[in-house]
Amino acid sequence: MTLFDFFEAAGLPVPALTPEQAGQIAARQFGLDAQVSALGSQQDANFLLSDPSGEPIGVLKIANPAFSRPELEAQDAAAAFIAAAEGIRTATNIERPGAPSIVEIDAGGTVFARIIRYLPGGTLSGDGYLRPAQVAAIGDLAGRTCRALAAFDHPGVDRVLQWDLRHGMRTVEVLAAHVGDVHRRQAVESAAAGAWRVVAALAEDLPVQVIHGDITGDNVVCAGTGERPDGIIDFGDLMRSWTVAELAVAVATLLRHEGSGPAATLPAIHAFHAVRPLAPAEVEALWPLVVLRSAVLVVSGVHQSWIDAENSYATSALQHEWRIFQRASEIPLEVMTAQIRHELGVARPAEQIIGEVPLIPETRGIVRLDLSVESDAMDGGAWLEPDCEELLAREALAAGAAAVVTAFGQPRLTRSATLSQTSPATVATGVQMWPATALALTAPWPGLVETETGALTLTGTAGTVELRGPLRPADTGDSVAAGAELATIDGPVWIQVRRHGCHGEVPRFVRPEYAAGWLDQVSDPAAVLGLPSDAGSPAGPDEDSAALRQRRSRAFAEVQEHYYEHPPRIERGWREHLIDIDGRSYLDMVNNVAILGHGHPELADTVARQWRRLNTNSRFNYASVVALSERLAATLPDPLDTVFLVNSGSEADDLALRLAMAATGRHDVVAVAEAYHGWTYATDAISTSIADNPNALATRPSWVHTVPSPNAYRGEHRGNDASKYAPEAAGKIRELAAQGNPPAAFICEPFYGNAGGMALPDGYLAAVYAAVRATGGLAIADEVQVGYGRTGRWFWAFEQQGVVPDIVCVAKAMGNGQPLGAVITTKAIADAYRTQGYFFSSAGGSPVSCVVGLTVLDALETERLQENALSVGDHLKARINHLATRHPLIGTVHGSGLYLGVELVRDRATLEPAVEETAGICERMRELGVIVQPTGDRQNVLKMKPPMCITRESADYFVDMLERVLTTGW
Numbered sequence: 001m002t003l004f005d006f007f008e009a010a011g012l013p014v015p016a017l018t019p020e021q022a023g024q025i026a027a028r029q030f031g032l033d034a035q036v037s038a039l040g041s042q043q044d045a046n047f048l049l050s051d052p053s054g055e056p057i058g059v060l061k062i063a064n065p066a067f068s069r070p071e072l073e074a075q076d077a078a079a080a081f082i083a084a085a086e087g088i089r090t091a092t093n094i095e096r097p098g099a100p101s102i103v104e105i106d107a108g109g110t111v112f113a114r115i116i117r118y119l120p121g122g123t124l125s126g127d128g129y130l131r132p133a134q135v136a137a138i139g140d141l142a143g144r145t146c147r148a149l150a151a152f153d154h155p156g157v158d159r160v161l162q163w164d165l166r167h168g169m170r171t172v173e174v175l176a177a178h179v180g181d182v183h184r185r186q187a188v189e190s191a192a193a194g195a196w197r198v199v200a201a202l203a204e205d206l207p208v209q210v211i212h213g214d215i216t217g218d219n220v221v222c223a224g225t226g227e228r229p230d231g232i233i234d235f236g237d238l239m240r241s242w243t244v245a246e247l248a249v250a251v252a253t254l255l256r257h258e259g260s261g262p263a264a265t266l267p268a269i270h271a272f273h274a275v276r277p278l279a280p281a282e283v284e285a286l287w288p289l290v291v292l293r294s295a296v297l298v299v300s301g302v303h304q305s306w307i308d309a310e311n312s313y314a315t316s317a318l319q320h321e322w323r324i325f326q327r328a329s330e331i332p333l334e335v336m337t338a339q340i341r342h343e344l345g346v347a348r349p350a351e352q353i354i355g356e357v358p359l360i361p362e363t364r365g366i367v368r369l370d371l372s373v374e375s376d377a378m379d380g381g382a383w384l385e386p387d388c389e390e391l392l393a394r395e396a397l398a399a400g401a402a403a404v405v406t407a408f409g410q411p412r413l414t415r416s417a418t419l420s421q422t423s424p425a426t427v428a429t430g431v432q433m434w435p436a437t438a439l440a441l442t443a444p445w446p447g448l449v450e451t452e453t454g455a456l457t458l459t460g461t462a463g464t465v466e467l468r469g470p471l472r473p474a475d476t477g478d479s480v481a482a483g484a485e486l487a488t489i490d491g492p493v494w495i496q497v498r499r500h501g502c503h504g505e506v507p508r509f510v511r512p513e514y515a516a517g518w519l520d521q522v523s524d525p526a527a528v529l530g531l532p533s534d535a536g537s538p539a540g541p542d543e544d545s546a547a548l549r550q551r552r553s554r555a556f557a558e559v560q561e562h563y564y565e566h567p568p569r570i571e572r573g574w575r576e577h578l579i580d581i582d583g584r585s586y587l588d589m590v591n592n593v594a595i596l597g598h599g600h601p602e603l604a605d606t607v608a609r610q611w612r613r614l615n616t617n618s619r620f621n622y623a624s625v626v627a628l629s630e631r632l633a634a635t636l637p638d639p640l641d642t643v644f645l646v647n648s649g650s651e652a653d654d655l656a657l658r659l660a661m662a663a664t665g666r667h668d669v670v671a672v673a674e675a676y677h678g679w680t681y682a683t684d685a686i687s688t689s690i691a692d693n694p695n696a697l698a699t700r701p702s703w704v705h706t707v708p709s710p711n712a713y714r715g716e717h718r719g720n721d722a723s724k725y726a727p728e729a730a731g732k733i734r735e736l737a738a739q740g741n742p743p744a745a746f747i748c749e750p751f752y753g754n755a756g757g758m759a760l761p762d763g764y765l766a767a768v769y770a771a772v773r774a775t776g777g778l779a780i781a782d783e784v785q786v787g788y789g790r791t792g793r794w795f796w797a798f799e800q801q802g803v804v805p806d807i808v809c810v811a812k813a814m815g816n817g818q819p820l821g822a823v824i825t826t827k828a829i830a831d832a833y834r835t836q837g838y839f840f841s842s843a844g845g846s847p848v849s850c851v852v853g854l855t856v857l858d859a860l861e862t863e864r865l866q867e868n869a870l871s872v873g874d875h876l877k878a879r880i881n882h883l884a885t886r887h888p889l890i891g892t893v894h895g896s897g898l899y900l901g902v903e904l905v906r907d908r909a910t911l912e913p914a915v916e917e918t919a920g921i922c923e924r925m926r927e928l929g930v931i932v933q934p935t936g937d938r939q940n941v942l943k944m945k946p947p948m949c950i951t952r953e954s955a956d957y958f959v960d961m962l963e964r965v966l967t968t969g970w
């Protein structure tokens with residue numbers, strides 16, 4: 001029996017069978033009376049068979065007549081083999097009683113039919129976003145498949161398929177003519193030829209075995225929705241080929257998905273390598289094979305839709321096939337291969353190129369310019385000036401530098417971009433040099449000189465040095481000797497040193513994800529200039545985020561958690577933006593502490609000035625502690641006129657409890673369920689948020705009593721019924737009093753921040769405050785999160801409820817991040833503390849803290865931040881509410897001003913919390929440049945409490961990205 005040979009066969013239209021005919025085959029040949037629906041396929045005819053209740057029984061596969069029985073037997077055997085060897089769920093043949101496993105049918109010609117196990121769970125078909133963990137799982141499945149099939153063989157695998165990348169170039173040559181557009185055709189032919197040159201030279205060293213040949217999103221199955229894939233279907237391309245082709249096929253199809261690109265496939269490559277380590281030749285061949293596969297996909301897709309115009313599966317695939325091709329080719333082969341080597345830890349360290357003679361005769365007086373994220377020159381948003389680099393260089397020259405030289409391989413903050421959906425190209429592949437006066441350069445090695453206006457290259461055995469800028473080439477002719485005069489420069493020049501065999505042009509700046517690959521093509525020009533390498537310069541290579549996180553986990557108690565599984569290394573902030581070490585800027589939607597924004601220059605200057613002048617404790621008599629106390633008291637209604645200064649929200653709440661206990665002589669406290677009030681012994685006791693402490697409800701001391709969270713959206717009383725919470729809470733307080741435990745205080749956030757920014761039901765605080773006061777207790781407002789104008793309409797959130805508390809606690813915003821908190825109460829309550837002794841906090845109310853507090857209050861006013869919170873907050877809320885009309889996942893939008901919470905639910909009727917979805921959305925938002933986090937006991941609320949200086953443009957960016965994620969997946 002001859003096996004299929006693509007190059008001998010005519011086209012492969014899918015067998016033309018209707019679901020009715022398929023139903024008859026299932027009944028007659030396999031004794032199965034089933035409901036039938038057609039499934040798409042490029043080559044076979046597939047039908048889903050279900051029982052009367054709609055439960056899938058299996059998949060009826062009518063193989064393309066071009067394929068022989070041994071080929072189908074091989075596929076069934078391989079599916080069973082992999083399942084047994086690796087425990088991977090596979091689409092194995094379902095043997096029916098009384099029927100052969102493969103049935104021969106005469107349908108005009110002979111075709112083979114069989115029933116394959118249906119794997120429940122759904123595939124990762126389509127172009128939607130795949131999480132890095134899903135990408136890795138596909139690589140892992142490919143690796144385990146190869147590991148298993150290495151021990152498998154069968155007479156039906158030696159077929160000649162167009163999908164066998166060993167025939168990839170031939171396939172492209174045969175089919176490319178079908179690509180009508182000549183530019184596209186040439187692009188495919190040339191990319192395939194370039195890839196083939198590399199692969200052909202490595203072919204002898206590439207191991208060959210049986211492979212599945214089509215492990216793609218369409219052909220993997222997940223155990224649950226959105227889960228990692230754990231099963232493989234469709235063994236129709238089973239063949240003998242290069243082992244690494246299994247990975248190349250999987251990687252290529254990953255490129256079709258939303259937001260993908262070569263770097264996004266790296267988790268799959270890592271995962272494959274971890275299971276089935278790639279040999280050196282396989283590492284070198286991998287990306288060329290990805291490009292080749294993408295070319296094969298395109299030409300085959302065009303060809304298939306030509307011979308089988310009716311096959312909508314094939315024609316609709318063309319768009320994503322072109323996308324795969326375009327993305328596979330977007331990074332030069334050698335660059336991506338170097339990047340893969342680096343990622344797998346198998347890169348050989350490239351040698352530094354050093355000239356025989358330095359490029360510049362005199363290196364004294366040369367100043368290195370640090371343009372990194374951590375550079376002091378970047379403070380105050382300096383990098384946002386379009387000519388920042390030039391200005392800094394001119395400054396250094398004016399200060400007497402002989403020349404100024406930037407750093408090689410450094411991610412430059414000056415190349416960063418705010419509100420960017422992908423990482424910007426920040427990493428320098430050369431250096432910029434500004435000479436103080438005209439400077440003659442000498443040839444570092446003998447070689448050939450090529451010039452054009454404003455550019456000169458010298459190529460010798462060491463490599464190529466390229467100069468770009470205002471230069472006058474020396475009159476040397478085409479070749480120069482080492483040490484001969486090369487050119488005179490009298491302005492800033494760009495210097496790049498390229499290695500031999502490097503991919504032609506190397507962009508001046510590249511994206512950090514590809515920096516290792518691109519930097520492998522070049523060498524540090526500092527060594528050619530005669531300067532010490534950048535490794536020793538102030539802006540030398542920095543520790544990456546993963547390495548830093550490992551160090552952190554060794555030295556810093558891990559219970560102090562971090563955001564994100566793979567957190568970026570954030571080293572700078574500016575207004576509502578946070579910037580990582582690679583110069584990637586993120587929109588910060590969570591930092592409610594930094595109300596003025598990050599890196600506030602005036603605040604920084606004030607602190608620095610005060611540090612130089614005085615910092616001591618409040619037992620000394622100085623003006624700022626008085627001024628801050630007066631200013632705070634002035635923001636509050638009578639009789640709240642007496643201030644304590646502390647260092648944090650926990651301390652403020654703790655002190656408030658002590659004050660209430662001292663003033664009432666009682667011990668019991670009533671708090672609201674699901675709240676967080678701090679980490680000290682007393683504030684932890686009254687915190688019952690299980691998001692902050694999973695054991696919170698089980699570990700309450702007897703003096704703590706809770707009333708239900710007055711949640712009008714999903715609590716016991718919803719909508720208008722929420723008015724029932726207040727009488728219930730008041731009843732609880734009266735009940736405690738009647739039992740002989742009248743509470744010292746009732747404490748709650750007057751706008752429920754920790755529950756996601758929920759307004760309390762109207763009249764709630766008025767009723768509960770009245771009840772607690774009626775029993776002789778005090779009302780404490782925890783304004784740590786929601787005070788200071790954040791809600792836009794009110795400076796203090798308790799104003800929304802039309803009440804005046806007895807004690808107000810504030811922190812966070814009050815210091816814009818400086819440890820600073822306050823308790824403001826009445827003189828009488830404050831004086832009652834005397835019964836406890838005296839109150840002293842070493843740093844609370846220090847001169848530095850006080851000037852910070854005053855500057856924050858000034859800036860709040862002059863920068864009109866409360867007004868901004870109102871206008872941008874309302875705009876943000878309106879836009880998200882509008883999004884909710886299109887995306888049912890958004891259950892509701894809580895909050896006011898710039899304290900908002902987007903509650904995500906799986907079902908608007910049951911309100912089932914969309915917990916995994918919320919976590920996934922936060923991860924995807926980070927990839928798109930937005931920092932947002934879940935909150936609430938169910939962790940299904942996106943909390944939005946950005947710096948209050950956030951612009952409307954940034955708020956729009958947030959909503960646009962949320963819409964993109966809700967539309968394309970997470």
Ligand SMILES: Cc1ncc(COP(=O)(O)O)c(C=O)c1O
Nearest residue numbers: 648649650676677678784785811
């Ligand atoms: C409502 C509330 N109160 C108190 C605190 C404790 O503040 P700090 O972290 O400054 O101790 C927090 C902190 O998240 C809070 O959200």
